[in-house]
Amino acid sequence: MSVRRFMMHSSAIRDGYASFDGDIYNHMVRVLRLGTGDAVQLSDEKGITYFGTITQVSKERVAVTITSSSPAIENDSTAPRITICQALPKGDKIDLILQKGTELGAHEFRLFGGRRSIAKIRDDQQSGKIERWNRITAEAARQCGRPDIPEVTWCPSAAAAANDSGQELRLILWEGEREHSLKDALSIGGKPSSVIVAIGPEGGFDPLEVSHFSQHGYQPVSLGSRILRTETASIAILAIMQYIWGEM
Numbered sequence: 001m002s003v004r005r006f007m008m009h010s011s012a013i014r015d016g017y018a019s020f021d022g023d024i025y026n027h028m029v030r031v032l033r034l035g036t037g038d039a040v041q042l043s044d045e046k047g048i049t050y051f052g053t054i055t056q057v058s059k060e061r062v063a064v065t066i067t068s069s070s071p072a073i074e075n076d077s078t079a080p081r082i083t084i085c086q087a088l089p090k091g092d093k094i095d096l097i098l099q100k101g102t103e104l105g106a107h108e109f110r111l112f113g114g115r116r117s118i119a120k121i122r123d124d125q126q127s128g129k130i131e132r133w134n135r136i137t138a139e140a141a142r143q144c145g146r147p148d149i150p151e152v153t154w155c156p157s158a159a160a161a162a163n164d165s166g167q168e169l170r171l172i173l174w175e176g177e178r179e180h181s182l183k184d185a186l187s188i189g190g191k192p193s194s195v196i197v198a199i200g201p202e203g204g205f206d207p208l209e210v211s212h213f214s215q216h217g218y219q220p221v222s223l224g225s226r227i228l229r230t231e232t233a234s235i236a237i238l239a240i241m242q243y244i245w246g247e248m
């Protein structure tokens with residue numbers, strides 16, 4: 001039998017061991033019935049592959065001793081590196097955005113607290129949420145057979161999210177835009193090496209936020225006269241970009 005490969009976050013590795021509970025534990029131990037002495041491959045969010053052997057299995061945890069590693073396998077996607085800069089939506093919609101976005105090849109998710117985001121994240125909830133979101137993209141990457149895992153980061157505001165945007169093409173999907181369509185923006189110039197797209201929450205963008213993004217070189221674009229739900233906009237923009245620039 002070939003050696004099984006698992007997607008994980010590099011934070012699972014410490015001192016030459018990788019330790020897992022939750023989904024990876026279940027998949028490895030309960031579903032595949034792997035145990036002490038079995039060889040496994042682990043790939044992290046940067047695409048680095050680790051080779052190891054299961055050395056300990058308890059009721060809730062499995063430990064893998066790492067024996068060697070190999071550098072990142074390049075993601076063979078031909079699309080640009082796409083960052084989804086998404087205002088936090090209500091409830092569990094974010095799970096859908098992260099899962100579908102990973103399948104559609106998003107490279108990174110930068111989530112931010114929009115002025116009109118109904119959901120709020122307290123400082124003490126941040127690290128738990130970030131961990132959970134990264135588990136969702138890791139699981140989605142595993143499901144769809146991606147060699148890399150899109151990273152999920154958190155910014156408290158649109159202003160913070162707009163900062164540090166070095167991407168070649170920067171767009172903000174704005175329901176208030178009347179002149180410039182997405183089609184116009186994408187038909188100018190060739191394939192960019194990287195793209196970032198800002199998407200507002202259910203309540204839309206506050207004009208102040210639109211100006212923060214504009215100041216950082218984001219072009220406001222319209223998706224037409226119909227107002228899409230935030231999760232629809234996020235999924236649609238990725239599908240469109242993959243169709244134009246990727247291997248779809």
Ligand code: SAH
Binds near residue numbers: 198200201
């Ligand atoms: N409540 C707002 C709509 C918000 S839709 C209103 O009624 O005007 C949520 C987000 O999806 C928007 O902030 C925008 O980023 C994106 N979006 C949805 N439909 C869009 C459209 N037709 N054009 C551009 N962006 C759109």
